[in-house]
Amino acid sequence: MKERKDEMKKSFRKILVICTVLAMILGTTFASAATKTEVTSLDGAKAKVQVDWNHRYTYDELGKQLKDLNKAYGKLSKLETIGKTHEGRPLYCMTITDQSVAKSKKTEVTVFGNIHGGERESASSAMYSAWYLLENSGTTKVKTLLKNYIVYVIPVINPDGYEQSFLWNTRQNMKPTDHDNDGVPFNDNYKDIDGDGYIADISAVDAAKTVTGSAGRESDDANKDGILGNDPKGSNIDMNRTFDYLWGEDGVMDSEGESPASEPEIQAVQNFIKAHPNMTCLATLHTGIQCVLYPWGYRKAHKDLDDMDDIKYMDQTAKEMAKTIAEGTQRNFYYKQSYHDYPTYSELIDYAYGKFGIHPYTIEVYSGGSSEDSAYDPNHDLSSDKGCKWNNKLPDVKEVYYTHEEAVKILEAAGIDPAKLQIKDKATNEYRPWKASEGLLFKTSATAQMVDKAPEGQDVMVNGVMKGILKMFENEKAVNTIKLTVKASASKDKVKLTWNKSKGQITGYQVQKSKYSAKGFLNVNKNTTKTSITNTKNLKKGTTYYYRVRPISKVNGKTTYGQWAKVSVKAK
Numbered sequence: 001m002k003e004r005k006d007e008m009k010k011s012f013r014k015i016l017v018i019c020t021v022l023a024m025i026l027g028t029t030f031a032s033a034a035t036k037t038e039v040t041s042l043d044g045a046k047a048k049v050q051v052d053w054n055h056r057y058t059y060d061e062l063g064k065q066l067k068d069l070n071k072a073y074g075k076l077s078k079l080e081t082i083g084k085t086h087e088g089r090p091l092y093c094m095t096i097t098d099q100s101v102a103k104s105k106k107t108e109v110t111v112f113g114n115i116h117g118g119e120r121e122s123a124s125s126a127m128y129s130a131w132y133l134l135e136n137s138g139t140t141k142v143k144t145l146l147k148n149y150i151v152y153v154i155p156v157i158n159p160d161g162y163e164q165s166f167l168w169n170t171r172q173n174m175k176p177t178d179h180d181n182d183g184v185p186f187n188d189n190y191k192d193i194d195g196d197g198y199i200a201d202i203s204a205v206d207a208a209k210t211v212t213g214s215a216g217r218e219s220d221d222a223n224k225d226g227i228l229g230n231d232p233k234g235s236n237i238d239m240n241r242t243f244d245y246l247w248g249e250d251g252v253m254d255s256e257g258e259s260p261a262s263e264p265e266i267q268a269v270q271n272f273i274k275a276h277p278n279m280t281c282l283a284t285l286h287t288g289i290q291c292v293l294y295p296w297g298y299r300k301a302h303k304d305l306d307d308m309d310d311i312k313y314m315d316q317t318a319k320e321m322a323k324t325i326a327e328g329t330q331r332n333f334y335y336k337q338s339y340h341d342y343p344t345y346s347e348l349i350d351y352a353y354g355k356f357g358i359h360p361y362t363i364e365v366y367s368g369g370s371s372e373d374s375a376y377d378p379n380h381d382l383s384s385d386k387g388c389k390w391n392n393k394l395p396d397v398k399e400v401y402y403t404h405e406e407a408v409k410i411l412e413a414a415g416i417d418p419a420k421l422q423i424k425d426k427a428t429n430e431y432r433p434w435k436a437s438e439g440l441l442f443k444t445s446a447t448a449q450m451v452d453k454a455p456e457g458q459d460v461m462v463n464g465v466m467k468g469i470l471k472m473f474e475n476e477k478a479v480n481t482i483k484l485t486v487k488a489s490a491s492k493d494k495v496k497l498t499w500n501k502s503k504g505q506i507t508g509y510q511v512q513k514s515k516y517s518a519k520g521f522l523n524v525n526k527n528t529t530k531t532s533i534t535n536t537k538n539l540k541k542g543t544t545y546y547y548r549v550r551p552i553s554k555v556n557g558k559t560t561y562g563q564w565a566k567v568s569v570k571a572k
């Protein structure tokens with residue numbers, strides 16, 4: 001045994017030497033072979049573009065990451081600007097696909113992120129999908145995917161809101177707005193004046209530290225009216241209520257802007273969707289709850305309406321996505337028709353589905369905080385929002401009390417005249433001067449303390465959500481790319497055809513027959529929803545018949561066909 005072992009050791013050593021030499025010669029080949037193992041957020045060190053998925057990046061930094069990815073994977077990616085924001089920031093769109101395969105043979109899908117500026121986890125998640133696909137483009141899985149799909153990633157629809165949210169979390173865009181009607185927009189934005197880096201809500205308090213009124217929110221009162229933070233950056237517009245679909249028809253004018261698609265960011269998104277009529281599905285990522293939602297936002301599904309098959313299809317896909325994301329993140333997620341979460345008008349998903357028949361899904365990627373029942377449960381009822389929290393410990397509300405004298409110093413250092421400071425009195429709800437008997441209490445919420453941080457476990461979140469997005473891709477094959485597998489069998493006076501139930505936007509199947517292999521085909525059934533058919537008419541014993549079957553997709557009046565799959569059989 002011993003000798004044998006030594007022999008083995010020797011030959012093993014020889015192999016090692018050969019391998020080392022080979023590795024030196026074929027260094028580059030070995031390196032590229034190594035990238036074939038999947039790179040995830042958790043082992044991102046292997047990636048060409050280094051990203052810390054637990055870091056909160058600025059919009060400029062996200063732009064840099066996209067440019068770096070585009071440089072590193074130029075053959076698979078294209079980085080474009082599809083528009084500009086009010087503040088002049090570019091709206092990026094990254095196209096990811098294997099360009100050697102013709103466009104007509106691929107399914108077009110889109111990932112949108114961050115229509116609501118403060119929901120930055122959604123931007124990280126969209127960025128991750130671009131990063132993941134490119135960094136893993138050497139794996140068989142992603143290679144195949146990029147041959148079959150064109151993936152568009154628009155990671156941030158609202159860059160201005162994204163940036164403002166480093167100061168104060170807001171979902172709005174930055175259309176210039178003059179909240180205090182002094183003729184100058186945004187001339188009392190929030191500003192940290194006590195030097196802790198965050199924006200507090202300020203209360204006037206008496207000697208017993210009981211709140212006597214509100215002193216507004218931290219600012220340097222640039223508009224000099226004595227009221228703190230009364231012209232902050234923010235438009236009062238929720239861009240996800242401004243799409244040109246049933247705009248304004250809810251009868252409540254609140255956050256939907258002046259007219260349909262009034263905002264440049266949304267015009268860019270609408271133009272992008274219009275320019276990609278073959279897109280079959282999209283995901284639009286949000287933060288705030290943990291779920292997958294599908295159309296409609298404005299009304300319930302109804303069994304008598306002709307979109308019911310489609311609604312059922314999206315319901316099933318949303319369920320599979322929610323399940324996949326829950327497993328991937330090890331947190332609970334749910335799914336619902338968007339209306340049942342809460343009714344809304346003129347959302348991106350209603351626009352995309354209502355106008356173009358695209359299957360759109362809202363994915364809400366994160367709900368901060370924790371509740372007693374938020375532990376991951378693999379058997380969690382996917383239709384219930386119960387326990388769908390990320391189970392993170394968020395910072396406690398921070399309260400700092402300043403005596404009148406201390407507060408005067410802080411105000412003066414910020415250029416504010418303490419004698420002019422206005423307090424909205426708690427009892428009268430009217431403005432009045434700040435009293436010498438009052439101190440100030442700075443209260444900083446958990447959200448305000450999180451403006452520059454990513455939540456704990458964001459790296460796990462982005463990876464799990466990516467799996468849900470891949471599930472959406474897989475389910476949503478464009479019908480023109482689908483070729484079925486058809487089998488035929490003959491028995492006395494009968495030919496039976498069966499075919500597979502393929503995933504994708506299929507609403508029916510067309511079946512034709514001919515005596516010739518390449519001509520003369522006539523319909524056996526123009527449109528059946530079944531996956532088998534029995535032909536008894538016009539069969540002559542001993543004659544060979546040719547059949548062909550293709551899938552049909554009819555979404556919102558638009559009919560598309562898949563490829564013919566042929567089979568021949570001799571009648572009995």
Ligand SMILES: [Ca+2]
Pocket residue numbers: 178179180181182183184185186187188223231
């Ligand atoms: Ca103003």
Ligand SMILES: [Ca+2]
Pocket residue numbers: 192193194195196197198199200218
């Ligand atoms: Ca502060």
Ligand SMILES: [Ca+2]
Pocket residue numbers: 188221222223224225226227228229230231
């Ligand atoms: Ca002011």
Ligand SMILES: [Zn+2]
Pocket residue numbers: 116119286287288
């Ligand atoms: Zn949102």
